[in-house]
Amino acid sequence: MIRDTSMGSRIFDTLNILFLSAFALLTVLPFLYIIAGSFASEKQLATEAFFVIPKEVSLDSYRYILSSNTIPRSALVSIGVTLFGTFVNLFFTVTMAYPLSKKRLPGRNGIINMVIFTMIFSGGLIPTFLVVKGMGLLDRYASLILPIAISPFNLIVVKSFFQEMPEELEESAIIDGCSRYGVLWRIVLPLSMPVLAAVGLFYAVGHWNSFFSALIYLSSPKKWPLQVILRQMVMLAQFTAANMDSFDSDFVRPPEQSIKMAVIVLSVVPILFVYPFIQRHFTKGVMIGAIKG
Amino acid sequence: MSENDYCGHFPIGVSMATMSTAIETIDPMDLKTESGKRRIARMKKEKSLYILMIPGILYFVIFKYLPMWGLTIAFQNFQPILGFLKSEWVGMENFRDFFSSPDFFMIFRNTLVLSLLNIIFYFPMPIVLALLLNEVRQAAFKRAIQTIVYIPHFISIVVVASLTYVLFTTAGGAVNILMERLTGETINFLGSPRWFRPLIIGQTIWKETGYGTIIFLAALAGVDQNLYEAAAIDGAGRFKQLIHITLPSIANVIVILLILRMGQVLDNGFEQIFLMTNALNRNVAEVFNTYVYTVGITQGAFSYSTAVGLFKSVIGVILVLGTNGIAKKFGHSGLY
Amino acid sequence: MRKAVVLLPMVLALVLSCSRDGKAAASAGAEGPYPLSIMVMTISGEPMGDDSPVKKYIEEYTNTSLDIIWVPNTTYEDKMNITFASGDLPTIMVAPKKTSSVINAARNGAFWDITDYLKDYPNLSKANPQVLNNISIDGRVYGVYRARELGRNGISFRRDWLDRVGLDTPETIDDFYQMLRAFTYGDPDGNGKDDTYGMTVTKWTGPWDVMKMWFGAPNEWGEDSTGNLVADFETREYMDALKFFRKLYKEGLVNEDFAMMESSKWQEPYLSGKAGVVVDVADFSTTLQGEFETKLGFEEIVWDVVGSVEGDKGLHNLPFAGGYNGMLVITKNGAKTEEDMKKALAFLDKMNDYEMQIAMMYGLEGVHYTFDENGFYDVSTDKAVKAQYDSAAQMGMGIQGDFRYDPDQPIDRDELVLKRNAVYKSNLDIVVGDPCASFTSDTYAKKGAQLDKIIEDARVQFVVGLIDEAGFNDAVKQWRSQGGDDIKGEYNALYKQYK
Incomplete structure (x- = not known):
């Protein structure tokens, strides 16, 4: 690109960078508060409204979290469900999206409309629960994965991406004696890494953040993922006093503020770690999948 | 309530845009022309x-x-213990109850106003931010900013609401301390009907603007760089390039997203509003979703809340079809 | 699409048939442990596990084998309704509130009516009749309530502040007012700065409900001069109370932002030394004292507590939550025969023994607690150790009294705790019951939440001065026309019937 080096252009660049920095700072300040809070003393949290630097740095809340195996265990569950769930998601999504990307496949439009219809109408909590129960999935990790095996949105992202691939590649492969499955596996998928990364991240974030299915479908506390524990800790303090049964608070006091913050930090950190690695693919993937031309 | 969780983790922007392309790509070849x-x-x-x-x-x-047969409970007086088969059929009673409720219009108004404000104030933000980011020439800086502004999307709304309280309370909140120093007065942001909507929109802008840029950045990345070079040779400045090349290249995405947002005008985020509502601002804060919650879920009125939900979905479909027609009239491709 | 339609009935049939085969609740041999499933809430994320020695002890003691279904309290009601719909109910479950789905489940025959069986059990027969009345549905008892201190509400205040401003323990409403004034304008912390106020109230409306009782307003419903029931906010006394609140607000004796303040932040003004009075459960005093000691390093006792203050109409107080927090119901789906039901009831009875209460709250001697040199309970604070009985107390009922208030139990109690316990006790003489607690109004079940909000909002708006008495009366009119009159009619009919 030819650089515009006029005065106005340079002023704009400076202002732009200043503005974006300010916006980023505004974004990050509350998050800094949470991080600072997770290291701060209870006294500071109770008496100061807002701060980003803890007066005295204490690792107590993190030590507390790791003192019992609940959080490590639930984090492992979350990681397992996220990895395996994302794999299942991608499998279901790809196998359905590939045929749907063939514009001349008879019946294709009917199926696409059927998919889109589910975006607008859903049966609701109880019927879905009864189906999950009927499938014998209750209290199994599969109940966190199978009922959300395909997100219609992601399905269509992948389908659109496949649709953009040059037909010739596939056709020549078929002429060479490759089956449809072989084409998908050896030609289409390797070329689809960007969209798979993007959609995979969507799915993974969904699994990582989901808590409601676990609450409803899993009755063994040992199987609860991290978000259930996190929510329980954060909500408990939210509801104290209002719905408070102080009888309970005599025995299990709501966790200290700093511990809540530490749990929040822990639950967000994995996403932030993974994110930059995927970010590049990500934009590319969504781009081709979502917007054509 | 729960169903939305399944797909609610990424911005409506991305998901909705993709949905649109699906509908729009129906191939004429597929029409019943062949034997x-x-x-x-x-x-x-x-x-x-x-x-x-x-x-x-x-x-x-x-x-x-x-x-989906669960939707039929909208026409029942559904009792979980009796199940779907034994619960009593009541026809349209749940709908009648809802329409005849004195709160119906208040809720309708609040819901629409909030959604419209959202479209006016929040909707352009990701576009603006994406355009600004697109103008940044230092790749490292751009990537750093991008990573930072995505973070809030991942933070629970409970935490956001609680931070809002901490910052805006009249009892020593940072914003009010500042206000007092500057103007000598404090403003009761959290407890005044006037400030409720700005706060909600502000929260949304803070939380979702960054993440919402993804789809626009993606579209911008697809713009042919030669166009800019050609324009520069023709003597077009950056601003002109923005107007004549950049904006038109994402116009279709904007229109599609706008249309799809229209389909969602009755769907304001429940948890966010629920957490920000109090006795002093309720007359502007109560929306469909919070209403369904207080009347339906907390009292276990499944049929009633399903009826309201069904009503909402049907209106949503009508709105999408309507705006789609308008968009077509103005020469955009629309969805169908 | 068409394929789906064809498949639908098939899969539907499959699902329905699958949901039939409930849990095989076949009773084991006559002497063997009786298998029981029980659904309760957990308030933490790590409730007592299956390998916990406490659970084993409970099973041995009650001769049962327990299948405990833990549900986080934040979603308990969702899970409960789903469980109802699934047709696969545990033998025993907590019904946390008398919501319309619980009432309907009872009416539709989901639970055993245990009214006539309670007398056969040593502990259950001691149940408090007033609380039994509060939990009953259409005049019948469907569960064993989880007892909570009926006289739990009180006024907690900073004793050291009160001494510094030279006032005595408040006895009348005016004393209470003077205390708030002195705490606001009399520099109670002695730092020479005007940085304190009287009392913190939050979004939660509980404190106003407690204070209205001081003025002689009824608890939700009361008789007017003709013997008909009227809502509390239709009475003169209620308006007197409202005007008092408005005065407190206007004079800055309560926090300006109370209507917005999250109740999770309630403790903060006290911990930062800004406020000195709280009207809520009396154990707020002991809780805050504990926080002062652990977080702020206080060594002496600075908090104090009284039950209520006297007004023109005498000394009254609000009973805490009807004296219960949910009940444990026995389902007909889980306990198929009367025999099964009696076994489940026997289990609930045994869970009320002191041994069980102690196990659920403190764990096992030598493992979870020991006795210190004074012979007092010394409960381990180790997190992993505590997790072995975490949330177990949710299964407890405490029908024969909470062992912690039993003076014979060797518990280390400071004078504040003793005082608080005395407040609980003395409150029992002055709490005013809700005459409609056991009644069910269909209109209320349908519109109650919205109607309650009309009055709650109007009350707050009156207190902060947004509306005047006429405005409040308009809200009452609105309440009456939108369904309040129907509720009143339904309650009055029931009241005459059961009186």
């Missing part, structure tokens, strides 16, 4: 493709369509 015989022959030839689809189709049938 049944050829069709069947082709279906046979593509057997492997149909086999591939089996898991996906089974998924939709079992987990999406099978539970």
Whole structure:
């Protein structure tokens, strides 16, 4: 690109960078508060409204979290469900999206409309629960994965991406004696890494953040993922006093503020770690999948 | 309440845009121009493709369509303990109850106003931010800013609401301390009907603007760089390039997103509003979703809340079709 | 699409048939442990596990084998309704509130009516009749309530502040007012700065409900001069109370932002030394004292507590939550026969023994607690140790009294705790019951939440001065026309019937 080096252009660049920095700072300040809070003393949290630097740095809340195996265990569950769930998601999504990307496949439009219809109408909590129960999935990790095996949105992202691939590649492969499955596996998928990364991240974030299915479908506390524990800790303090049964608070006091913050930090950190690695693919993937031309 | 969780983790922007392309790509070739015989022959030839689809189709049938008979409870007085078969059928009673409720218009108004404000104030923000980011020449700086502004999307709304309180309370909140120093007065942001909507929009802008840029940045990345060079040679400045090249290249995405947002105008985020509502601002804060919650869920009125939800979905479909028609009139491709 | 339609009935039939085969609740041999499933909430994320020695002890003691279904309290009601719909109910479950789905489940025959069986059990027969009345549905008892201190509400205040401003323990409403004034304008912390106020109230409306009782307003419903029931906010006394609140607000004796303040932040003004009075459960005093000691390093006792203050109409107080927090119901789906039901009831009875209460709250001697040199309970604070009985107390009922208030139990109690316990006790003489607690109004079940909000909002708006008495009366009119009159009619009919 030819650089515009006029005065106005340079002023704009400076202002732009200043503005974006300010916006980023505004974004990050509350998050800094949470991080600072997770290291701060209870006294500071109770008496100061807002701060980003803890007066005295204490690792107590993190030590507390790791003192019992609940959080490590639930984090492992979350990681397992996220990895395996994302794999299942991608499998279901790809196998359905590939045929749907063939514009001349008879019946294709009917199926696409059927998919889109589910975006607008859903049966609701109880019927879905009864189906999950009927499938014998209750209290199994599969109940966190199978009922959300395909997100219609992601399905269509992948389908659109496949649709953009040059037909010739596939056709020549078929002429060479490759089956449809072989084409998908050896030609289409390797070329689809960007969209798979993007959609995979969507799915993974969904699994990582989901808590409601676990609450409803899993009755063994040992199987609860991290978000259930996190929510329980954060909500408990939210509801104290209002719905408070102080009888309970005599025995299990709501966790200290700093511990809540530490749990929040822990639950967000994995996403932030993974994110930059995927970010590049990500934009590319969504781009081709979502917007054509 | 729960169903939305499943797909609510990424911005409406991305997901909705993709949905649109799906609808719009229906191929004229597929219309019933060919004979049944050829069709069947082709279906046979593509057997492997149909086999591939089996898991996906089974998924939709079992987990999406099978539970849909649950919508019929909108016409029942559903009692969980009696089940679907034994609960009493009441026809349109739940709908009548809802329409005759004195709160109906208040809720309708609040919901629409909030959604419109959202479209006016929040909707352009990701576009503006994406355009500004697109103008940044230092790749490292751009990437750093991007990573930072995505973070809030991942933070629970409970935490956001609680931070809002901490910052805006009259009892020593940072914003009010500042206000007092500057103007000598404090403003009761959290407890005044006037400030409720700005606060909600502000929260949304803070939380979702960054993440919302993704789709626009993606579109911008697809713009042919030669166009800019050609324009620069023709003597067009950056601003002109923005107007004549950049904006038109994402106009379609904007229109599509706008249309899809229209379909959602009755759907304001429940948790966010619920957490920000109090006795002093309730007359502007109560919206469909919070209403369904207080009347329906907390008292276990499943039928009633399903009826309201069904009403909402139907209106949503009508709105999408309507705006789609308008968009077409103005020369955009629309969705269908 | 068409395929789906064909498949639908097939899979539907499959699902329905699958949901039939409930849990095989077949009773084991006559002497063997009786298998029981029980659904309760957990308030933490790590409730007592299956390998916990406390659970084993409970099973041995009650001769049962327990299948405990833990549900986080934040979603308990969702899970409960789903469980109802699934047709696969545990033998025993907590019904946390008398919501319309619980009432309907009882009416539709989901639970055993245990009214006539309670007398056969040593502990259950001691149940408090007033609380039994509060939990009953259409005049019948469907569960064993989880007892909570009926006289739990009180006024907690900073004793050291009160001494510094030279006032005595408040006895009348005016004393209470003077205390708030002195705490606001009399520099109670002695730092020479005007940085304190009287009392913190939050979004939660509980404190106003407690204070209205001081003025002689009824608890939700009361008789007017003709013997008909009227809502509390239709009475003169209620308006007197409202005007008092408005005065407190206007004079800055309560926090300006109370209507917005999250109740999770309630403790903060006290911990930062800004406020000195709280009207809520009396154990707020002991809780805050504990926080002062652990977080702020206080060594002496600075908090104090009284039950209520006297007004023109005498000394009254609000009973805490009807004296219960949910009840444990026995389902007909889980306990198929009367025999099964009696076994489940026997289990609930045994869970009320002191041994069980102690196990659920403190764990086992030598493992979870020991006795210190004074012979007092010394409960381990180790997180992993505590997790072995975490949330177990949710299964407890405490029908024969909470062992912690039993003076014979060797518990280390400071004078504040003793005082608080005395407040609980003395409150029992002055709490005013809700005459409609056991009644069910269909209109209320349908519109109650919205109607309650009309009055709650109007009350707050009156207190902060947004509306005047006429405005409040308009809200009452609105309440009456939108369904309040129907509720009143339904309650009055029931009241005459059961009186």
